[in-house]
Amino acid sequence: MKALTFSRYGKSPDIKITDVPRPTLKPDELLVEIYAAGLNPIDNMILKGTFKPILKFKLPATIGSDLSGIVTEVGRHVTRFKPGDAIFASIFDLDTGSIADFAVVPEHAAALKPENLDFVQAASIPMVGLTSWQSIVERANLQPGQRLFIPAGSGGIGTFAIQLARHLGIKVATTTSTGNLKWVKDLGAEKVIDYRKEEFDELLKKL
Incomplete structure (x- = not known):
């Protein structure tokens, strides 16, 4: 073969x-x-x-x-x-x-x-899906109502992790570039920070 x-x-x-x-x-x-x-x-x-x-x-x-x-x-x-x-x-x-x-x-x-x-969509999921699940559920053991910051929300892991966290009732903040602001909001992020225009560490302190 x-x-x-x-x-x-x-x-x-x-x-x-x-x-x-x-x-x-x-x-x-x-x-x-x-x-x-x-x-x-x-x-x-x-x-x-x-x-x-x-x-x-x-x-x-x-x-x-x-x-x-x-x-x-x-x-x-x-x-x-x-x-x-x-x-x-x-x-x-x-x-x-x-x-x-x-x-x-x-x-x-x-x-x-x-x-x-x-099949193409399915093949894109395993590693980012496992990484997100292991991080959010198995390691951090986050519970509904807790807050989670996910950097690079429009990336492979970020897009999956946002959806998983929201499915579990976790409140999500994330960073992305200007062109992807709507995209990550639609995925379920409650607070979206444009890292090119805003200082995310300062904004996160106010959440």
Whole structure:
């Protein structure tokens, strides 16, 4: 199968489309035909070697963490999915990549794709969604009525985090540029600060 791989870390990671063996399944994994893949800033940081001491890839390695696609095969221990299911997932830190014809996905890392999202939209969600949930719910344990400042509200994580926080009843303040003021307000931010014109640290003290 075809995959987008890198062969070394640094400024010249030797990125290219190569033929790689089709992955084989473990009992708790899904084989997914990739319909769309998402790239995040951390994927570029991996290529530069920033996470080399933490993430152990066997080079050459396939690039990408987020994906959406159709399940084509399931391991014998899988119970939540079947061939033909449309799913989305993040396979970050699993020594495999998403920019390929096929990828293996652990059952615990996959979720059914919402019917109202196409495959490209679904592939854009996993890492920003997980980051937002882990930050707001698991780490900060914010409760309805509490206040949350989200910098860069029009960015990938910001747009998701604003909506999640508002869904949970949390009051949101955020920063963005002039052209995105309406956009982040429509997402649910109660206080929107134009960082090009206003000093957000002073304004936040008054909230």
